[in-house]
Amino acid sequence: MSDSRPSYLAHHFDHLEQQKQSATLGIWLFLITEVMFFGGLFLGYIVYRGLYPEAWHLGSGKLDIALGATNTVVLIFSSLTMALAVRSAQVGNRKGCAHYLLATIILGSMFLGIKAIEYSHKFFPGPDSHYFLIPGKNFSLASPYADQVQIFFSFYFTMTGMHAIHMIIGIGILIWLYVKALKGSYHEHYYNPVEVTGLYWHFVDIVWIFLFPLLYLIGRH
């Protein structure tokens, strides 16, 4: 191995292109596993919705469309900034890359904040409401379908919770990237980590693109 190897080329690869292709292939394979992971939840959702359509409509009606839609916008916006962060690295704009990463972190955190507000409404439904929508012993809702609505909320919390955990992990990685980007580690010759994280981030966005209509928008008509 010659001395001309750049520091960012790992010893076991022959050249940068091989390293880059490996990273991209790896993350896409990882995304397959993510699809199947969420797929299990979607399967449960579909089965129960088929069995208990009324309960599903009732449960969906209890979610806040305004907050859900706002979050959709926030998340898609963060996907845009993420894409621009990758692009900045690609064209060698090290500063721009860091800034866009920061923007993505802020938008991602906003999403989580809004999600927390939404969750808290389920915990503390307000003085005049007669329901408590956290599944479990205390779940209460005056409806003949209350039990099945509880299943709906079990899915709502598990699906959005799993999604939120993915967001938190994503934000953690982004912060790490941001710190390195500030030092100028990513540039036109080496930006695998930014690109790979970007792919992950967009995937999390796609999951939400499906969760939003499936959870918030059914049975509104």
Added chain:
Amino acid sequence: MSSAPDTSATAMPKNYLNEKITVSSWLLTLDHKRIAILYLVSLLAFFLIGGLAALVFRVELMTPEADVLRSETYNKFFTTHGIVMIFFFLIPSIPAVLGNFLVPVMIGARDFAFPKINLASWYVFMFGGVLALIATIAGGVETGWTFYTPYSTMYANSNVILAVCGAFIAGFSSIMTGLNFIVTIHKMRAPGLTWFRLPLFIWAMYATALVILLGTPVVAITLVMIFVERAFGFGIFDPALGGDPILFQHLFWFYSHPAVYIMILPAMGVVSELISCFSKRRLYGYRVIVFSSLAIAVIGFFVWGHHMFVSSQSTFAGLTFSFLTFFVAVPTALKMLNWIMTLHKGSVSLASPMLYAFGFLGLFVIGGLTGLFLSTLATDIHLHDTYFVVAHFHYVMVGGGVMGFLGGLHFWWPKITGRMYPEGLAIFAAIVIFIGFNLTFFPQFQLGVHGMPRRYHVYPEEFQVLHIASSTGAMVLGFGYLIMGAYLIWSLKFGKIAGKNPWNARGLEWETDSPPPTHNFHETPVVRHPVYAYEYASETSNEPDVQSEKGHV
């Protein structure tokens, strides 16, 4: 170039084992070969724990009454056995040990594409394993390895939460391994090593990795659902709310049927290598075997409902799954035929690894054929949840999977450690293991057909004779494993130096030193022939093989 048994050598040349020997150089190693050793040691420990649990309940089963264990304790023992053996031994066995060691060497690479992920996979695995063991020590889990609801979510004691977390975490480690395999095989092959020059072991690893990536996440999310239901009281499968426990079974078996192929495909890969080497022939029907591995990986995902014939799954779904299940037998049978064709007219030598390959062939045929009885809807109504099923899956998993693992371990032991084990003892142990295995599990077919249900320890007296036979067999089997363990450990220090290629086999792994240097090859090899080219002296040379012309032993 080939084998030069050099018994006089005292110090081995620099290699991956003796380069650095501090504890941290092992625990923080990024070398795939050392990680394979870490896995080997930990997996053997799990194998021992699982095996001891089995010995305890086999002793209990020698009498029709409950005299050693109470029912609840009995349940805990077979659950420990199942969870440990499946999630912490057999699923990772060949991929994480032999695969980890061999994949980069066989394709002429310096390491996996993601060495850090590889090391992380071992830590993650150990973490999951420790959680599962804590669950056992803290009081035990009684659900069986299948975690069926509503038992696991409502009735079982809360250690089940820990065990579920352990299995969930172990899943990540298998995903990391699988991901590394696929990327490495795609991107890091040596020059000249085209797809259809890959050894069949590599193809088997590739197919296994596909199944791991597509299946494991589903069991992960299923375990998450169990977790939230059990720990937070969410209603997901709870029948009282209108939840459906059968949904759990669908999700669980969507992974766990393909998981049986995670356990058997690698063993098939090992057996292909063994048969080729010890018949001194290129494998008959190389491409057929390649495509049948891929076909098994795919078809394996269409058949899971055969575990649910006697649940409240619809009769139509039962019919569909029964029908689809028969198709898995086709690629499996094709492999069998090609192996047999290779042996036919090959110059077969009966070295100890080859005995395991023969063991595999015979036992796996029995296991596979009894699978067909079980996948026939009508007969399964009678056989489901009896010892017949227990015998079936032990024939495929122990007779197939473990035999493959041991065969591979013996075959590549000289490469991994640089030393030979005593061949005579190895042959003796292989025979003891084979006899012990059959004595343990063949009577269980009988028991099952006569109606002995699985997971019970109090039974009618008429079953006692067969149970005693089975328990005796278990001890013989255990004895066989012990002999094997003993001589393998002995060989680490006292074994004869193996040399590069003690079996006169073909494949890049035999062209580097034994044990290989840290970066596997002194210079990147260039492959010039189709795989298993026994007419040439090596993969990279153009000279004919002198030794095989002379005729091998």
Added chain:
Amino acid sequence: MDHPVVPVKTYLTIFGALMVLTALTVWVAFIDFGHGLLNDTVAMSIAVLKALLVLVIFMHLKYSAKILWLIAGSSVIWMIIMIGLTLTDYRSREWIESQAHRAIPWASNPPIEQAAPAADDGHH
């Protein structure tokens, strides 16, 4: 497989399209198409379209090697296998039972004593 740099304008256009589609999906949710299934079909078509835009442009699938298309595609196919075969069970649970009801007059309302043994040897 080396990605060409995508112009900022393309990214902005896609972002705009995603916003419009988000608004659209909320809007159509309140329209009654007469049949619930129709509402779902529209909502899911919009979601698939949005996902494709993200996949193809943001995730650079358009500029990537065939193998990545294969990977993305296979994950979808495997989800379909999983969901499809599971629904084969749920969608057909009534079939054979309802035929049995037609064939055996008492089966639609079986007396308890007869239902019990039938329950433990499977599902007839």
